[in-house]
Structure formats: structure tokens, C-alpha cells
Amino acid sequence: MSNQQIISDWFHDYSDDVYQFLIYRMGSTDVEDLVQEVFIRAIKGLDSFNGNAQPKTWLFSIARNVALDELRKRSRNKWKSYLTFDANQEPVTEETPDTLFQESEENQKLYEAIQSLKPNYRDVIILRGIKDLTVTETSSILNWSENKVRSTYHRAKKALQKQLEHELGGVFSEK
Known part of the structure; x- marks a missing residue:
């Protein structure tokens, strides 16, 4: 081919x-x-x-x-x-x-909250949380260790949740 x-x-x-x-x-x-x-x-x-x-x-x-x-x-x-x-x-x-x-106001807020994250958090949220890539795939893309992907993803989710709670007035809660 x-x-x-x-x-x-x-x-x-x-x-x-x-x-x-x-x-x-x-x-x-x-x-x-x-x-x-x-x-x-x-x-x-x-x-x-x-x-x-x-x-x-x-x-x-x-x-x-x-x-x-x-x-x-x-x-x-x-x-x-x-x-x-x-x-x-x-x-x-x-x-x-x-x-x-960006159909609804909540989707807009989620999008804005993701954009407000620092670049490393944004990358790992997009790859792991949105695109559903594995830890191994994400570590390969970002050139990080798998442990760094796991810990950064955990911190990024917490930062995103905090940002959304601030923007939506506590309406958002993590699944």
C-alpha cells in the first residue's frame, strides 16, 4: 500500500x-x-x-x-x-x-472552563476525558510517563470541577 x-x-x-x-x-x-x-x-x-x-x-x-x-x-x-x-x-x-x-450555555461553560486550564491540564483532559484515550496512548502523545498522565489527569479533573463549580454556581458535580 x-x-x-x-x-x-x-x-x-x-x-x-x-x-x-x-x-x-x-x-x-x-x-x-x-x-x-x-x-x-x-x-x-x-x-x-x-x-x-x-x-x-x-x-x-x-x-x-x-x-x-x-x-x-x-x-x-x-x-x-x-x-x-x-x-x-x-x-x-x-x-x-x-x-x-456549543448548543447550550452549560456546554459553553464547559468549553470555556477547559480553555481556562493550563495547557498540560487541557491536553490531558482532552485526550483522556474527551477522546477516551488510554493512559498508555496519552503518555505516548504527551511524551510523559504513565504515572504523570494519571496524576496530571486527576489534578486536571479537580481543577476543571472547581472551575465549573465557580462558573455554574455549584450546579456541576463530578460523575
Whole structure:
């Protein structure tokens, strides 16, 4: 099977998961270009994929790196835009169908609470809690020990619960 066919199959199987991961990681629904970047990097690096991990795990590792690169780029661009600010420019707001994934106020609060967590907590919550990856898969993606994944996930859940209790006025309780 050719490299392009392998990546095409993986895109078919995992692109939705990568898309959702990037939405949570980036705090934005306009991540289609980043999903494409993940699969471009995957096809370029397929020869380095040794099969020790599941393809999904490897793709999430790439997605995490793409997200970090994009956040760095946005940070640099934000500083550049402050230096070239035009007071006459009107802000652009776009309402897209993708915003419909935040159907209720509680879902919005959960999303905001996840975004407010520090990056390590956010990563482990998304991978373990939302994407239901195993401790082993998560440790491989984050390049952490399994014990660090377990302890960080535990702390992240507590931080998320505390944040939600604060935002929802004690309505939320952990399952």
C-alpha cells in the first residue's frame, strides 16, 4: 500500500477526532487548515512512523505539535498587530455553522472552563476525558510517563470541577 493510500485511510478514519482535538486545544472552530497540516506532516513523516504506537496516537502527537506551533505563530502575529493597530479598522465577526457545536450555555461553560486550564491540564483532559484515550496512548502523545498522565489527569479533573463549580454556581458535580 502506498504512503498516500495509508494517509488517505487514516484521514478517513481519524480526521474527525483530530478536528475535535484541535477545536478544544485551540479554542476556535476554524481549525480545518490545521487538520490538513497534521496530515501533510504525517505523509512527510510516515517513514519515521515505526508502528510502536497506534496511528491515532501518532496523529494526535502531530496535532498537538501543530497546535503549539500555531499558538506560537498567533502570539507573534498578535504582537505585530498591536504595533500596526489601525483605530479606523472595524472588527470582523463571523457567525459560522461550526459555532452550533456549543448548543447550550452549560456546554459553553464547559468549553470555556477547559480553555481556562493550563495547557498540560487541557491536553490531558482532552485526550483522556474527551477522546477516551488510554493512559498508555496519552503518555505516548504527551511524551510523559504513565504515572504523570494519571496524576496530571486527576489534578486536571479537580481543577476543571472547581472551575465549573465557580462558573455554574455549584450546579456541576463530578460523575
